[in-house]
Amino acid sequence: MMIDEELLGVKIRRAGKNFRVSLLGGPSQGLVAWKRTLAKLIDDKVLLEPEAGKALMQRDGDVTVYEVMNLSKSLPALKAIDSKVKVACDITLLNYGIISATDTGELFMTYGHDHEKPFGEVYSVLAGSGFLMLYQPGTNVSRAVSMRKGDEYYIPPGWVHRSYCGDEGMVLVGFVPHEAGHNYDAVKGKGFPYHIFYDEAKQEAFFRHNPGFGKSELQVLRAKKRPIGAMEKYLVAPEELRRLLEMRV
Numbered sequence: 001m002m003i004d005e006e007l008l009g010v011k012i013r014r015a016g017k018n019f020r021v022s023l024l025g026g027p028s029q030g031l032v033a034w035k036r037t038l039a040k041l042i043d044d045k046v047l048l049e050p051e052a053g054k055a056l057m058q059r060d061g062d063v064t065v066y067e068v069m070n071l072s073k074s075l076p077a078l079k080a081i082d083s084k085v086k087v088a089c090d091i092t093l094l095n096y097g098i099i100s101a102t103d104t105g106e107l108f109m110t111y112g113h114d115h116e117k118p119f120g121e122v123y124s125v126l127a128g129s130g131f132l133m134l135y136q137p138g139t140n141v142s143r144a145v146s147m148r149k150g151d152e153y154y155i156p157p158g159w160v161h162r163s164y165c166g167d168e169g170m171v172l173v174g175f176v177p178h179e180a181g182h183n184y185d186a187v188k189g190k191g192f193p194y195h196i197f198y199d200e201a202k203q204e205a206f207f208r209h210n211p212g213f214g215k216s217e218l219q220v221l222r223a224k225k226r227p228i229g230a231m232e233k234y235l236v237a238p239e240e241l242r243r244l245l246e247m248r249v
């Protein structure tokens with residue numbers, strides 16, 4: 001039986017606390033991908049403690065926090081699905097790390113964004129573990145969703161979202177309609193109402209409120225194993241997945 005990532009055409013291997021992703025067919029020529037490094041997260045003030053970020057930059061340099069691989073722009077089988085239903089399939093490879101030169105700091109995270117148009121998105125974890133952090137600007141209600149391999153979460157339209165690594169890196173696959181778009185200005189210069197930190201000595205994650213936001217509710221949840229089966233739907237019934245992502249909930 002083929003494992004999840006093989007169905008998508010990629011191979012994942014562990015490298016310490018992190019993961020490496022490569023194309024099953026061999027060299028990753030033709031793979032459309034980009035990476036985000038620490039400097040941009042500091043410059044755009046999307047993390048809670050820019051000074052701790054600068055201290056880490058001084059110690060380790062401009063480290064790669066995460067990489068995004070646009071699979072449905074790269075692999076012929078997925079390209080065909082993408083052009084038919086206009087739903088992108090991207091992998092996010094989030095490295096493990098804390099943004100600090102000490103043993104406590106904010107966990108490595110993605111920049112975060114809102115969608116320009118009200119479409120949902122599904123994230124599934126292919127390897128590792130971490131969190132999905134989302135909030136609804138109108139209510140300021142936040143959700144921190146703990147995610148492990150095999151878990152899946154549906155991000156409803158109108159929720160600003162980002163991912164955090166856990167005590168290891170995390171490889172996510174996401175499915176979102178092209179028209180959704182990415183609004184990074186929703187996060188630039190302000191971050192999120194709650195940020196996730198990690199104490200390496202205690203091996204414990206904890207939340208910190210961002211004073212730039214008013215006090216608000218934080219719901220801490222655990223994702224479920226494949227409630228949607230987005231990956232299977234994308235491969236065998238992509239129109240069905242598309243309809244689900246168009247739902248206004």
Ligand SMILES: [Fe+2]
Pocket residue numbers: 113114115121161176
């Ligand atoms: Fe998104």
